[in-house]
Structures are given as structure tokens and as C-alpha cells.
Amino acid sequence: MLAAVAAAFFLAGTIKGVIGLGLPTVAVGLLGLLMPPAQAAAIxxxxxxxxxxxxxxxxGSALELIRRMWSMLVGICIGTVFGAVWLAHTDGRGAAMWLGVALVVYALLGLFNVHFSVPRRSEGWLGFIIGLTTGTVTVATGVFALPGVPYLHALNLDRDRLVQALGLSFTVSTVTLAAALFYAGEMHTSLAAPVVVALIAAPLGMVLGQLVRQRVRPETFRKFFFFSLLALGLHLALRGLL
Structure with a gap:
């Protein structure tokens, strides 16, 4: 079991190091074959x-991004609380399937160079709505990707700033999701050993992924980013159907 945890989190960390996302989906998706999803999410x-x-x-300076993203981050907190209260007992398979379909559509639009842009004057109110929705979807599906990832991509950040902005968004999502899991009684001391193994394997994989990202051209990164979202979306959609 510990070897499986190490392998899953090393692979997930590598993917996250390259494109800035994917650790929860890859890790929980693999570990979900061996244990209940709630236990995998707790690890x-x-x-x-x-x-x-x-x-x-x-x-770079995270404060600059926080000033630009603050309404989205507040929305994530509120949306996660809302999701924990109202959506914790809904059918997560159906939600995951539609999330996967939406990711596939977004990835195809990106691969065909259909680009969306958010005006600076709209970032305050739109960011809050995006964050609210992202927080709710996170609790329902365990995935932090939508609609936060497309929104951040539409801010026209450069490659490294986009990855950093994703990190900020996912940090807030992780903290609020941890609070929801603790409230639901899913956090146990018996998970200490798998957590330690995952805590070692994921950063090692992330270092490898960051080295890969530094050596690829921006256009190659863009294609890999959208192909990864396409694979993620197909995985979620098919898992919801099967």
C-alpha cells in the first residue's frame, strides 16, 4: 500500500510540476482503485x-497576484463552505462526468486557439463568481480545475505566473477542503504513514516536473497544458459513465 501511495504521488507530482495542476485527480484516481475515495482524499x-x-x-511576488485574485480566493472559501453544507451527499459521479465534459470542451477550444480574455475592470466581480463556483465544484467532485483554470488562463498571464496563480487558487481550495473533510470526520491518525510517504514522493515528482517545464518552449507548454486537460476531462467523464 505504501509503495502504491509513493508511486501515485510521484507521478501526480511530476504532472503538477510540468503544468501546475493534476495532483489531486491523478493521485485520488489511482488510489481510488485501492481504497475509498474519501480516504484517498484525506491522504x-x-x-x-x-x-x-x-x-x-x-x-515572483505572490502579493501582486493576491491583489489581483482576492475576490476569486474569497469566492472559493464561500463556495467550499456552501458545497460542504449542501452538496456533500449528492451523487459525485454525475458531477464528475459533467465536469469532465466541460474540461474536454475547454481543452479542445484551447488546442484550436479559441482564446478568451477577461478585461481587468471585470476581474473583481467575475473572479468572485468564478471562485464561488470553483469552491462548490471542488467539494462535489474533489477536483479544483473548473471554472478556475479557464478563468486564470483568460487573465493572459505568462507561463510561470499562470502556474503560480494556479498554486494560489489550489492552496485556498485545499485548506477549505481539509476543513470540510475534518468536519465530516474523514481525517484519522491511522493515515499518518501514507501521508508521510505522499509528502516525500509528491515534492520529488514536482521537482522533476519543474525541470521539464523549464526546458520546453512556451508553445510546447501550451499544447501540453491543453492535452493534459483533455486527458483529465476524458478520465472524469468516462469514470462518471462507467
Whole structure:
């Protein structure tokens, strides 16, 4: 079991190091074959938080991004609380399937160079709505991607700032999701050993992924980013159907 945890989090950390996202989906998706999803999500919390904080602090001044993203981050907190209260007992398979379909559509639009842009004057109110929705979807599906990732991509940030902004968003999502899991009684001391293994494996994989990202051209990164979202969306959609 510990070897499986190490392998899953090393692979998930590598993917996260390259494109800035994917650790929860890959890790929970693989571990979900061996244990209940709630237990896999509980193991995920600490390594996800550590890697997200690391990702948020690397690449420049995080304060500048926080000033630009504050309404979105507040919305994530409120949306996660709302989701924990109202959506904790809904059918997560159906939600995951539609999330996967939406990710596939967004990835295809990106691969065909259909680009969206958010005006600076609209970031305050739109960011809050995006954050509110992202927080709710996170509780329902365990995935932090929508609609936060498309929104951040539409802010026209450069490659490294986009990855840093994703780290900020995922950090807030992870903290609020941890609070929801603790409230639901899913956090247990018996998970200490798997958490320690995951906490070692995920950063090692992330270092490898960051080295890969530094050596690829921006256009290659863009294509890999959208192909990864396409694969993630197909995985979620098919998992919801099967």
C-alpha cells in the first residue's frame, strides 16, 4: 500500500510540476482503485497543501497576484463552505462526468486557439463568481480545475505566473477542503504513514516536473497544458459513465 501511495504521488507530482495542476485527480484516481475515495482524499490534503504553497511562492511576488485574485480566493472559501453544507451527499459521479465534459470542451477550444480574455475592470466581480463556483465544484467532485483554470488562463498571464496563480487558487481550495473533510470526520491518525510517504514522493515528482517545464518552449507548454486537460476531462467523464 505504501509503495502504491509513493508511486501515485510521484507521478501526480511530476504532472503538477510540468503544468501546475493534476495532483489531486491523478493521485485520488489511482488510489481510488485501492481504497475509498474519501480516504484517498484525506491522504491527499497535506502533500497537496505543501506542493500548492510551494507552487504559489515560486516565480515572483505572490502579493501582486493576491491583489489581483482576492475576490476569486474569497469566492472559493464561500463556495467550499456552501458545497460542504449542501452538496456533500449528492451523487459525485454525475458531477464528475459533467465536469469532465466541460474540461474536454475547454481543452479542445484551447488546442484550436479559441482564446478568451477577461478585461481587468471585470476581474473583481467575475473572479468572485468564478471562485464561488470553483469552491462548490471542488467539494462535489474533489477536483479544483473548473471554472478556475479557464478563468486564470483568460487573465493572459505568462507561463510561470499562470502556474503560480494556479498554486494560489489550489492552496485556498485545499485548506477549505481539509476543513470540510475534518468536519465530516474523514481525517484519522491511522493515515499518518501514507501521508508521510505522499509528502516525500509528491515534492520529488514536482521537482522533476519543474525541470521539464523549464526546458520546453512556451508553445510546447501550451499544447501540453491543453492535452493534459483533455486527458483529465476524458478520465472524469468516462469514470462518471462507467
Amino acid at each position: 491527499l490534503i497535506v502533500p497537496s497543501l505543501v506542493t500548492n504553497i510551494w507552487q504559489a511562492l515560486v516565480g
